[in-house]
Amino acid sequence: MTNYFDVKFIKDWMNRTEVENKAIEFFWKVIQLYREEDPEEFEDNFPNFSSSDLEVSIQAVSVTFGNYPDFNYNHVVVTIPIRYKKKNIGVHKILFTFDGMIEDDYFIID
Numbered sequence: 779m780t781n782y783f784d785v786k787f788i789k790d791w792m793n794r795t796e797v798e799n800k801a802i803e804f805f806w807k808v809i810q811l812y813r814e815e816d817p818e819e820f821e822d823n824f825p826n827f828s829s830s831d832l833e834v835s836i837q838a839v840s841v842t843f844g845n846y847p848d849f850n851y852n853h854v855v856v857t858i859p860i861r862y863k864k865k866n867i868g869v870h871k872i873l874f875t876f877d878g879m880i881e882d883d884y885f886i887i888d
Contacts, residue, residue: 788839788854795878798836801856805834805870808885823887824862833861842873852876860887 792798813820813827820827837857844851853873860868868887875881 788841791854791878792839795874797839797854797856797874797878800874800878800880801836801858801872802834804872804880804883805858808870808883812885823867831863833864834858853881860885 809829809832813824824832835858837859838855839857840855842853842855843849844853853875856872856874858870858872859866860870866888868885870886871884872880873882873884
């Protein structure tokens with residue numbers, strides 16, 4: 779079977795566009811905004827918050843070609859699990875355009 783998807787290309791693209799750093803920095807920015815904008819809900823989801831209790835690492839990277847059949851809503855999606863005090867409490871999906879810019883995100887608490 780022919781491999782039409784080149785993982786090395788994705789890795790090189792991620793390095794060139796600094797997507798990993800951008801995703802992690804954006805995750806922390808969203809956490810801070812959440813804490814400022816909705817402190818009660820934040821405390822419910824992150825009791826006695828300490829950043830050292832929040833595990834932050836990229837779990838998956840995927841490419842989506844959306845809006846079929848036109849395929850004109852396309853992204854590289856970086857998935858970061860929201861893990862606090864050793865418990866999975868949600869997921870943060872960050873959508874990057876193919877030029878490495880953040881276009882949208884989904885911060886989902888289960």
